[in-house]
Amino acid sequence: MGLDFSVIPKYLDIVLLGALWTIAITVCAAVVSFFGGILLAVIALFAPALVRWPFRVFSFLFLGTPLLLQLFLIYFGLVQIGVDVPAFVAGVVGLGLHFVVYNSDLFQTSILAVDKGQIEAARTLGLSRWQALRKVVVPQAVRDVIPPIGNNMIALLKDSALVSVIGVSELTLSAQRAIGSTYRPFEFYVLVAAIYYIINLVMEAVLRRVERRIQASK
Amino acid sequence: MSQQKPFIDIRHAKKSFGTLEVLKDISLQVERGQIVAIIGPSGSGKSTLLRAINDLDPLTGGEIWLEDKQINKSLPHRQYEKHINEVRQEIGMVFQHFNLFPHLRVRENVTLAPKMLKGLSDAEANALAEEQLTKVGMIERIDYYPSQLSGGQKQRVAIARALAMKPKVMLFDEATSALDPELVEEVNLVMKRLAEEHMTMIIVTHEMGFAESVCDRVLFMDQGVVVEEGPPEVIFRNPKNERTQNFLRKHLAGHKA
Amino acid sequence: MDYGLMQRVFPFFLEAAWTTITLSVLTAALGLACAILGTSARLSRFALFRFLGATYVSLFRGTPALIQLFILYFGGPQIGIQLDAFAAGVIGLGVNVGAYMTETMRGAIIAVDRGQGEAARTLGMSRWQAMCNVILPQAMRLMIRPLGVNINALIKSTALVAAISVVELTYTAQRYIGSTYKPFEMFLIAGLLYMIIIYVVGQGISWADRKARLN
Numbered sequence: 001m002g003l004d005f006s007v008i009p010k011y012l013d014i015v016l017l018g019a020l021w022t023i024a025i026t027v028c029a030a031v032v033s034f035f036g037g038i039l040l041a042v043i044a045l046f047a048p049a050l051v052r053w054p055f056r057v058f059s060f061l062f063l064g065t066p067l068l069l070q071l072f073l074i075y076f077g078l079v080q081i082g083v084d085v086p087a088f089v090a091g092v093v094g095l096g097l098h099f100v101v102y103n104s105d106l107f108q109t110s111i112l113a114v115d116k117g118q119i120e121a122a123r124t125l126g127l128s129r130w131q132a133l134r135k136v137v138v139p140q141a142v143r144d145v146i147p148p149i150g151n152n153m154i155a156l157l158k159d160s161a162l163v164s165v166i167g168v169s170e171l172t173l174s175a176q177r178a179i180g181s182t183y184r185p186f187e188f189y190v191l192v193a194a195i196y197y198i199i200n201l202v203m204e205a206v207l208r209r210v211e212r213r214i215q216a217s218k
Numbered sequence: 219m220s221q222q223k224p225f226i227d228i229r230h231a232k233k234s235f236g237t238l239e240v241l242k243d244i245s246l247q248v249e250r251g252q253i254v255a256i257i258g259p260s261g262s263g264k265s266t267l268l269r270a271i272n273d274l275d276p277l278t279g280g281e282i283w284l285e286d287k288q289i290n291k292s293l294p295h296r297q298y299e300k301h302i303n304e305v306r307q308e309i310g311m312v313f314q315h316f317n318l319f320p321h322l323r324v325r326e327n328v329t330l331a332p333k334m335l336k337g338l339s340d341a342e343a344n345a346l347a348e349e350q351l352t353k354v355g356m357i358e359r360i361d362y363y364p365s366q367l368s369g370g371q372k373q374r375v376a377i378a379r380a381l382a383m384k385p386k387v388m389l390f391d392e393a394t395s396a397l398d399p400e401l402v403e404e405v406n407l408v409m410k411r412l413a414e415e416h417m418t419m420i421i422v423t424h425e426m427g428f429a430e431s432v433c434d435r436v437l438f439m440d441q442g443v444v445v446e447e448g449p450p451e452v453i454f455r456n457p458k459n460e461r462t463q464n465f466l467r468k469h470l471a472g473h474k475a
Numbered sequence: 476m477d478y479g480l481m482q483r484v485f486p487f488f489l490e491a492a493w494t495t496i497t498l499s500v501l502t503a504a505l506g507l508a509c510a511i512l513g514t515s516a517r518l519s520r521f522a523l524f525r526f527l528g529a530t531y532v533s534l535f536r537g538t539p540a541l542i543q544l545f546i547l548y549f550g551g552p553q554i555g556i557q558l559d560a561f562a563a564g565v566i567g568l569g570v571n572v573g574a575y576m577t578e579t580m581r582g583a584i585i586a587v588d589r590g591q592g593e594a595a596r597t598l599g600m601s602r603w604q605a606m607c608n609v610i611l612p613q614a615m616r617l618m619i620r621p622l623g624v625n626i627n628a629l630i631k632s633t634a635l636v637a638a639i640s641v642v643e644l645t646y647t648a649q650r651y652i653g654s655t656y657k658p659f660e661m662f663l664i665a666g667l668l669y670m671i672i673i674y675v676v677g678q679g680i681s682w683a684d685r686k687a688r689l690n
Binding site for chain 1 (some may be wrong): 534538539540541543544545546549550551553554587631632633634635637639643644648649652653656657658659662665666669672673674
């Protein structure tokens with residue numbers, strides 16, 4: 001069949017619009033997974049056992065299963081319990097929850113790594129346990145954990161391609177639409193790969209800058 | 219004039235990392251059986267010079283000869299590799315941090331290279347290892363792993379490992395600097411014994427007392443040049459150069475404190 | 476929870492799990508092979524090989540595995556590569572995970588103290604001899620655990636081949652969710668089987684790691 005990249009310009013706007021959606025879903029899911037990760041970490045470490053256990057089971061299930069399977073569960077699960085949400089929201093929830101678990105693991109380690117004396121010092125000043133956690137421990141833990149969290153965010157970008165299977169019109173699905181009418185899978189998937197690669201490079205560059213800044217502030 | 223070639227001949231050695239000149243035109247001749255100490259502040263280039271002798275840090279200019287062989291001659295990569303591997307078998311090196319192979323027992327640390335490079339049989343290599351380990355007083359630990367040894371013991375094994383290749387010269391790169399004070403003496407003893415056997419040695423060291431008692435010649439290096447050299451009694455008792463005087467004063471004061 | 480239904484569909488999931496296992500084993504093998512090549516290239520003394528190795532790692536880690544799979548499976552025929560879905564899955568995922576494993580292996584080799592190589596070289600060993608006898612045996616111990624992490628991720632990423640209709644666990648779950656409208660039940664069965672596979676492999680890796688560290 002051969003290759004013919006000249007079909008691309010005609011569909012470029014669709015694909016680029018898809019790229020914007022990919023960025024949007026990545027950012028939204030990243031925000032969900034960041035704050036969700038902190039919350040889950042604090043719950044997993046400090047909440048009473050009755051609260052802790054359901055969350056532990058949730059983490060266990062999500063760590064041990066593929067993202068694609070989780071996306072199917074969330075998408076069809078929401079439909080089944082009668083919640084009719086747009087595919088985009090289902091995608092954000094699915095991707096977000098998946099990475100909440102990964103981020104929470106990182107946060108837990110870094111929270112435990114914060115010197116015990118920090119809590120003691122805060123408590124002797126009269127802060128409550130929760131205040132000490134929120135104002136003293138978590139801020140320190142967050143700084144140490146930024147680089148690996150950043151790597152998770154970059155992984156999230158690439159995993160966002162999976163939400164195409166539940167009908168989110170992001171980059172991958174847009175390409176599939178263009179392929180549907182041109183029958184040129186190679187050209188469009190290579191284009192899409194290039195776009196992902198560029199976003200990936202930008203994210204890596206930003207992360208490296210942030211890492212340097214953190215290093216300098218230590 | 220007797221024109222005997224020196225055993226080790228370093229001619230106009232130069233080395234720079236980028237714009238930083240670490241060795242500025244150093245020449246040094248060592249006779250067979252001679253024991254030379256190189257002293258000087260950190261960053262003076264003394265370790266770099268030592269590491270240049272077996273080409274771990276290749277020179278950017280100058281020549282190094284061992285007997286009638288130029289060590290750092292320019293050859294196509296493949297031939298150079300073959301050449302340098304042969305040369306290195308004749309030069310033993312002892313490192314500050316021992317660099318014993320942690321995945322091998324003491325015995326295998328010593329036998330690995332002779333078996334692999336000289337084709338010794340297991341029995342021959344074992345006999346050799348036992349001989350060398352006896353010499354450094356480590357024969358009882360022959361089946362230990364390096365992690366089970368003290369620093370001084372590790373360094374003695376490292377010396378035995380180098381000796382097992384029957385080198386013509388031994389290089390010591392601050393061999394006792396990483397050791398706890400009470401472990402220094404056992405390593406010094408082994409080195410003294412080698413001196414009595416007239417092993418040719420070049421020793422980079424901070425141990426002035428040891429250098430004075432063992433060495434035939436002392437070089438004081440600073441900022442990439444040999445500032446002063448001579449017999450130990452002159453360098454340590456009666457240095458001419460002001461930089462040498464300052465260094466020794468600071469160093470000896472530091473040691474007494 | 477519909478236990479009756481779960482019992483009825485379970486045999487089909489078991490069969491699918493077997494496909495997931497085969498897929499994982501073949502992918503891991505190909506990934507390791509790619510990683511050995513990739514690591515050799517990245518540590519080569521020739522700049523060209525180093526560049527090729529770095530490009531391989533960067534491109535395959537920098538783009539989604541799903542897209543790589545699609546280029547191979549859907550785009551392949553356009554450039555004369557005709558593969559069935561299973562083979563495309565193994566090759567696509569294997570080359571992808573190989574890029575991650577390359578970084579793992581390289582990291583482990585670099586983590587071995589520089590002095591080790593120097594000591595070996597001063598005894599007269601060649602680069603290759605020093606690598607095989609001194610550096611690799613030590614790096615091997617360091618890489619088992621992180622390679623285990625790569626393999627764990629790989630097992631989960633085999634789910635991607637559901638998107639090119641290979642009948643493995645996730646594809647089977649998806650199909651039954653579509654026909655039974657019981658997403659949670661189907662998720663539980665498939666999830667449990669994934670976790671069993673991952674658990675068994677994880678135990679194997681810990682065992683290998685312990686054994687390597689023992690001496």
